[in-house]
Amino acid sequence: xxxxxxxxxxxxxxxxxxxxxxxxxxxxxxxxxxxxxxxxxxxxxxxxxxxxxxxxxxxxxxxxxxxxxxxxxxxxxxxxxxxxxxxxxxxxxxxx
Numbered sequence: 001x002x003x004x005x006x007x008x009x010x011x012x013x014x015x016x017x018x019x020x021x022x023x024x025x026x027x028x029x030x031x032x033x034x035x036x037x038x039x040x041x042x043x044x045x046x047x048x049x050x051x052x053x054x055x056x057x058x059x060x061x062x063x064x065x066x067x068x069x070x071x072x073x074x075x076x077x078x079x080x081x082x083x084x085x086x087x088x089x090x091x092x093x094x095x096x
Contacts, residue, residue: 021040
């Protein structure tokens with residue numbers, strides 16, 4: 001398998017895990033005051049975090065450095081974009 005295919009597969013797994021973690025982030029849910037959304041348990045969040053980092057650790061362990069660097073770049077960009085997307089402040093909390 002080529003490094004590009006491996007990196008794409010790892011980036012997809014990491015992106016989905018990061019999205020799922022951001023969607024059910026307990027602090028974001030608490031600040032937005034949405035009572036109909038339940039946050040994940042601590043154990044579930046840790047499992048998703050380990051799953052998100054596992055492609056990169058496997059790439060590094062087996063020496064797929066090109067795939068590791070592509071995965072690392074994607075993970076940084078995806079995490080930043082998710083943080084920017086989900087960082088909405090409810091209007092009742094702002095001092096307009």
